[in-house]
Amino acid sequence: MIRLACYLTLAITGTTPRAINKASACLLLAMALSITNAQAELIWHWQDPFSPQEKTRLKHWVSKTAAAVEQTVAPYPFDVHVYFHRMAGKGEPVPWANTRRRPNQAIHFHVDPSYSLQQFLKDWTAPHELSHLLIPYVGQDYSWFAEGFASYLQYRVMHTLGVLTPEQVSQKTHAKISQAQDNYIYHKIPFHYAAQILRESKQYPVYYWGGAAFFQSLDARLQREQSSLVAVLKDYLACCRLQAKNLSNLVATLDRLAPAQVFAPALQAATTEAGFPLWE
Numbered sequence: 001m002i003r004l005a006c007y008l009t010l011a012i013t014g015t016t017p018r019a020i021n022k023a024s025a026c027l028l029l030a031m032a033l034s035i036t037n038a039q040a041e042l043i044w045h046w047q048d049p050f051s052p053q054e055k056t057r058l059k060h061w062v063s064k065t066a067a068a069v070e071q072t073v074a075p076y077p078f079d080v081h082v083y084f085h086r087m088a089g090k091g092e093p094v095p096w097a098n099t100r101r102r103p104n105q106a107i108h109f110h111v112d113p114s115y116s117l118q119q120f121l122k123d124w125t126a127p128h129e130l131s132h133l134l135i136p137y138v139g140q141d142y143s144w145f146a147e148g149f150a151s152y153l154q155y156r157v158m159h160t161l162g163v164l165t166p167e168q169v170s171q172k173t174h175a176k177i178s179q180a181q182d183n184y185i186y187h188k189i190p191f192h193y194a195a196q197i198l199r200e201s202k203q204y205p206v207y208y209w210g211g212a213a214f215f216q217s218l219d220a221r222l223q224r225e226q227s228s229l230v231a232v233l234k235d236y237l238a239c240c241r242l243q244a245k246n247l248s249n250l251v252a253t254l255d256r257l258a259p260a261q262v263f264a265p266a267l268q269a270a271t272t273e274a275g276f277p278l279w280e
């Protein structure tokens with residue numbers, strides 16, 4: 001609507017200085033509008049019966065977490081479809097969750113709604129799943145890349161949520177990666193190939209946090225260039241996320257936005273150099 005009004009203003013008043021001022025104001029307004037539009041709408045889907053109170057609590061939990069992801073990194077340029085399934089009796093608020101990318105960007109949460117809002121907010125699953133959506137699906141062979149990415153970001157989002165201090169973020173990230181490295185046994189093959197074995201043998205912590213080591217190292221490298229992983233992602237979400245197709249497109253775009261070419265060489269190393277990803 002605002003864009004249409006701007007066109008009309010220009011068409012009616014011509015190109016006098018006043019009209020040009022008006023046009024500039026319109027442009028600013030349109031930019032503000034498009035930024036507002038970039039904020040994700042969360043679309044709720046209830047796959048099982050939930051009471052009104054449970055629905056309120058679950059919506060509050062995911063809304064707050066999605067806002068924390070957008071505050072930590074950048075607004076999603078699309079709506080996010082959120083599906084809830086009941087899964088009680090597993091001893092945790094979110095026993096299972098996964099993302100789907102077609103036909104919409106979606107997350108399926110399998111939840112035990114008997115837990116409190118605070119218990120949901122202290123769980124890492126929603127920060128992890130919502131972080132996944134910041135980049136496109138990269139294919140099963142490179143799911144270590146996707147899992148490492150989401151694992152590396154999840155504690156940062158939990159800091160924004162107010163449930164972890166910055167010290168706890170560093171401490172927990174360091175502890176998880178160290179533990180993964182200690183439990184890693186495939187020293188003679190590149191991590192990319194070891195990751196397939198880790199996935200098939202369900203050694204998920206080594207698989208996830210080995211991938212996170214890859215991103216920790218990338219972030220450290222970018223910080224030496226006065227940038228950071230989050231800084232590059234901010235630009236990526238703003239310009240290019242909607243055009244994203246696959247891993248090679250993603251990596252090339254991130255390298256174009258970064259102050260130095262770091263993503264492609266790091267990925268090359270993970271597929272050609274033997275051992276656990278080097279991290280700092």
Ligand SMILES: [Zn+2]
Nearest residue numbers: 128132147150
């Ligand atoms: Zn994941």
